[in-house]
Amino acid sequence: MLKGLNRRNFEDRLLRDVRRRVSTFGTFSVYAKQSTVYVEPQEASCDMDGAYDAMKTVFGVVGVNRAKACAKDVDAITEAARIYLENTLLAARSFKVESKRADKTFPLNSIQLSQEVGGALHDAFPHLAVDVHHPEITVHVEVREAAAYVHADPEPGAGGLPLGISGRAVTLLSGGIDSPVSSYMIAKRGIELIPVHFFSYPYTSPEAKEKVLELARILTRYCGRMTVHVVPFTEIQEEIRKQCPEEYFTLIMRRFMMRIAAAIAEQTGSKAVVTGESLGQVASQTMEALRVTEAVCDLPVLRPVIGMDKEEIIRVARKIGTFETSILPYEDCCTVFTPRHPRTRPRLPDVERAEAKLDVETLVQAALGKTERIALDS
Numbered sequence: 040m041l042k043g044l045n046r047r048n049f050e051d052r053l054l055r056d057v058r059r060r061v062s063t064f065g066t067f068s069v070y071a072k073q074s075t076v077y078v079e080p081q082e083a084s085c086d087m088d089g090a091y092d093a094m095k096t097v098f099g100v101v102g103v104n105r106a107k108a109c110a111k112d113v114d115a116i117t118e119a120a121r122i123y124l125e126n127t128l129l130a131a132r133s134f135k136v137e138s139k140r141a142d143k144t145f146p147l148n149s150i151q152l153s154q155e156v157g158g159a160l161h162d163a164f165p166h167l168a169v170d171v172h173h174p175e176i177t178v179h180v181e182v183r184e185a186a187a188y189v190h191a192d193p194e195p196g197a198g199g200l201p202l203g204i205s206g207r208a209v210t211l212l213s214g215g216i217d218s219p220v221s222s223y224m225i226a227k228r229g230i231e232l233i234p235v236h237f238f239s240y241p242y243t244s245p246e247a248k249e250k251v252l253e254l255a256r257i258l259t260r261y262c263g264r265m266t267v268h269v270v271p272f273t274e275i276q277e278e279i280r281k282q283c284p285e286e287y288f289t290l291i292m293r294r295f296m297m298r299i300a301a302a303i304a305e306q307t308g309s310k311a312v313v314t315g316e317s318l319g320q321v322a323s324q325t326m327e328a329l330r331v332t333e334a335v336c337d338l339p340v341l342r343p344v345i346g347m348d349k350e351e352i353i354r355v356a357r358k359i360g361t362f363e364t365s366i367l368p369y370e371d372c373c374t375v376f377t378p379r380h381p382r383t384r385p386r387l388p389d390v391e392r393a394e395a396k397l398d399v400e401t402l403v404q405a406a407l408g409k410t411e412r413i414a415l416d417s
């Protein structure tokens with residue numbers, strides 16, 4: 040549990056997210072006690088594997104355990120551990136038992152309970168050494184009101200903060216590898232996302248748009264429901280091509296993206312703009328280029344992958360399940376109007392002069408007016 044943040048709020052949001060995620064796997068009772076969220080199946084038909092896996096994608100959860108319930112006596116607890124954790128215990132060389140007792144009427148205290156269960160498990164698995172300091176596995180026993188529970192060590196959860204606890208941000212989502220990762224990383228910090236995609240039909244195909252929606256759909260696993268804003272970008276790009284020097288195409292285009300993102304942020308109560316830029320990856324991602332791009336946006340521009348190598352970004356993309364979709368071969372709008380010799384160290388006054396012929400405000404308003412909103416459920 041976090042310190043310093045409003046704990047009640049944290050817990051309420053976490054419970055809401057957990058309930059939403061398990062609801063597709065059956066009827067569960069979900070409640071929190073002492074920084075632990077309990078998810079208990081209420082019917083035999085609950086899909087426990089599905090629910091367990093889903094719990095590993097909930098932001099704000101540090102670790103996940105799957106526990107076996109049993110009667111509240113030493114023999115039943117030992118028997119449950121022996122059967123339920125058999126494979127784990129057979130594979131380990133050392134272990135210890137750690138007990139917690141919420142039911143204070145239980146006749147043994149937690150140290151006695153650990154000793155009894157530990158002794159009995161040692162008899163059942165004679166190859167296991169007891170190691171209270173650095174055991175390979177810990178058998179956890181918890182005696183609560185309704186029953187006793189046995190589980191092994193936790194598996195890592197998704198970490199981070201519950202969705203929305205830090206507010207809302209617009210995230211620029213292209214069909215590439217980087218922006219789904221940057222979106223995920225910011226969502227993980229407790230931020231609700233408004234994905235914005237710039238679509239250049241017919242220079243890019245309907246499949247390219249579908250691909251972005253598919254990436255957003257994958258992200259809803261972690262981020263909950265989202266409304267993707269698809270902004271028609273063709274007219275702006277054609278104007279830029281007609282009116283501006285080629286070496287500045289990309290930069291000017293990116294400035295339009297930032298302006299439109301800032302306007303959507305304003306409409307949606309978003310407090311920042313997120314991009315998948317990584318320093319030095321392409322000409323438009325030098326420090327000078329970033330300066331020129333963000334000059335038109337007075338919100339914080341968050342770039343969570345700024346210091347990551349492509350390999351590191353790909354590792355995250357694989358982990359969160361977006362990589363395979365990202366590498367599908369559909370052009371995204373940036374590649375269509377790429378200058379042959381882009382400026383890598385642009386100066387702001389030069390770029391401002393280069394876009395002086397454009398009626399920026401009218402172009403921005405026209406694109407906003409034709410923006411399509413697509414609601415995706417998780």
Ligand code: ATP
Binds near residue numbers: 314
């Ligand atoms: P990505 O792999 O995310 O596409 P990239 O390395 O290809 O990133 P660029 O194409 O220069 O880099 O884009 C940098 C960032 O700008 C992207 O990560 C994304 O946040 C945003 N962006 C680029 N193109 C679009 C688009 N068509 N719609 C929305 N955002 C975009």
Ligand code: MG
Binds near residue numbers: 213214215371373
């Ligand atoms: Mg791209």
